[in-house]
Every structure is written in C-alpha cells, then in structure tokens.
Amino acid sequence: MTRPGDGPFTERTPRVVAARALTRRPGRVKAGRFLAEGAQAVREALRWAVAGRGTVHELFAVSLPDDLIALAAEAGVRVSAVTERAAAGLSETVTPQGVVAVCDLVDVPLADALAGTPRLVAVLAGVADPGNAGTVIRVADAAGADAVILAGHTVDPHNGKCVRASTGSLFHLPIARATVPETLAACRSAGLRLVAADGHATADLDADPTLADPTGWVFGSEAHGLPDDVVTALDGALRVPIYGGAESLNLATAAAVCLYATAWRQRDAERGRF
Numbered sequence: 493m494t495r496p497g498d499g500p501f502t503e504r505t506p507r508v509v510a511a512r513a514l515t516r517r518p519g520r521v522k523a524g525r526f527l528a529e530g531a532q533a534v535r536e537a538l539r540w541a542v543a544g545r546g547t548v549h550e551l552f553a554v555s556l557p558d559d560l561i562a563l564a565a566e567a568g569v570r571v572s573a574v575t576e577r578a579a580a581g582l583s584e585t586v587t588p589q590g591v592v593a594v595c596d597l598v599d600v601p602l603a604d605a606l607a608g609t610p611r612l613v614a615v616l617a618g619v620a621d622p623g624n625a626g627t628v629i630r631v632a633d634a635a636g637a638d639a640v641i642l643a644g645h646t647v648d649p650h651n652g653k654c655v656r657a658s659t660g661s662l663f664h665l666p667i668a669r670a671t672v673p674e675t676l677a678a679c680r681s682a683g684l685r686l687v688a689a690d691g692h693a694t695a696d697l698d699a700d701p702t703l704a705d706p707t708g709w710v711f712g713s714e715a716h717g718l719p720d721d722v723v724t725a726l727d728g729a730l731r732v733p734i735y736g737g738a739e740s741l742n743l744a745t746a747a748a749v750c751l752y753a754t755a756w757r758q759r760d761a762e763r764g765r766f
Contacts, residue, residue: 500573501552503581508574511552511594512581517648524597525549526650527582528662530589531560536660537593538563546663547596554579554590569593584652597650598667602641602675605668606682610638612754613684613708614747617643617672617722620713625649626657627744628711633661635751641668643675676725684708686726688718689750691740693729697753700730704761707754714743 501508511527513519520526528537534551541548542563551564551571564571574582582592606613614632619625625647632640642649649655649667670678679686686708697703710726712718723729732741732749741749 500554500575501578502575503578505574505578507550507572508552508578508581511550511592514594515582515584515652517651520597520648520650525594526597526655527652528593528595528655529583529585529591529652530656531557531591532660533655533658533662534560534591534593535563536663537595538567538569540595540598540663541567541569546598549594549596552579552582552592552594556591560591585656598662599642599649599669600666602668602670602678605639605641605666606678606684608638609706610682610684611706611758612637612751613679613682614640614751615643615675615679615686615708615710616640616646617675617710617718618713618716619646619711619743621743622647622651622654623657624714624743625651626654626659626662628747629654629658629665629667630661631744631748631751633658633664635748635755637665637751637755639666639668641670641675641679643670644672672722679708682706685728686710687750688712688723688726688729689732689746690718690723690729691731691746692717693731695728695730696733697730697750698733700728702728703754703757709747709750709754711743711747711750 514527537548540546548569552574579590580588629640684706688710732746
C-alpha cells in the first residue's frame, strides 16, 4: 500500500485523476490501458500478469484481502490506498467494490487469436450491449473456446460493464477486434466452419450433424440479430429449439447453448462416441 505516514490518495491525486480518464473509451485508447474493478476481476488480472501474459500497472484499493496483497507482490504491482470517494470516482457501478486495477489492454491481433488449430471460437458481430458481450466472453471461457472476436461495430471489450460481466474471463482467452470481412476470412483460413446463431433459421441446433467440426459461432445483437448479408456469407445458420412457450432466448443464453453444444460434440467425437 502507500508508504507509512502517507494518507490515502484522494480523488484529486494526479494518479487517480489519470486513472479516472480510463472510464471513457478515448482515455483508454490514448493510454492503452483500462480499469478492472472488483476483487474477482483484479485477482484474474494479477494472475494474468504473474503468468507473463500482460501488465498490471497499479492497484487502487480502500482495502485488500490477503490473497490479493500476495498476488500483487508476486506480480510486482504497486498498491495505492485510496479514499472511498476516490474509489467511487474510479467505479462505474452504483456500489463501488473498492479495488481497481490499471491494466494494459487485453486485445491481440486477429492472427494471434486464431493461431494454431482453433476448434471453437465465438464471434460477436455488431453487439452493442456491454453486459451481453462480457457475459458471452465468460460463457466462451467456460465452454473452453479458443478465442472471442469482436467484429464490426461491437462494443469495446474494455468497457467497464463488459469487464465486470466477464468476471475475469477477459484475462483467460485471446480477445481480438477486426472488421466483419477480416474476421470471416481469418476464421475460414484457420479451418473453422462459420455458423450463425439465428432464431429464424430453418435448421435446429440439436439436429445438426456437423457440430463436432471446428466451428466459429457468429452472434449478432439481441435486438436485431445478424444482418442478412452476414448470414448469407456464413456456412450455415442454426436456431436453438424452443420447446416451451418462450418467444426467444436472450443473447447470452443462446450463446451458452450453442457454444456448449459444440464443445460437448467435439469432446464426444474425441472419445470416439460418434
């Protein structure tokens, strides 16, 4: 923490002021840094730094649990005590969690995200809601996806709400940003079959025999779905079957079903069950 005898930083302390600028996209772009708020996000950020996959520059905290103090020390990250008012200024939530990490941006070049032989990739095309984007990143991480690509006019993955919704998964798997044409071309070059998650598709997810193939699932916005020109540029489109009376599924739930369906089929194929 700050040195003995020093008071905690206030909202006027220059380093806090500089960090507060990272709550807005222009500030993040200019600095090449973003904020990860909350104990879980900070914990994963520090593990990311310890593993040598990125850099955490500083922690601002009202107080810290022992495990975060130890992780910060292992990562060589400076910890600065702040007042509750300063912490609130760094937060984008109604109830600030009192701990924020200043991190380098996590996104990598598209070629790096798709390096090797990816088997499962999530593509978000035109998804504007940061909560949905962050939740899909979390789902992709849980399903064992190799990467998440944010294509076209999709929300900044470093947006505070997106970071919180990912609950640390943002630090676990490659995140890339590119145009839609670049993304589709790169996924095909990596050997992925591109499939739209489309509620208006004629084929049901549970009837598709190709889900064990290397797959890039393409998800559109919850309100508008994928544009017709994007759907026609893909290799197929599948819908999640609705067995009850619900009109539809939200984006994150549909993404969970689709990604896990492929993950399960791929694992069954590896075990020789198909």
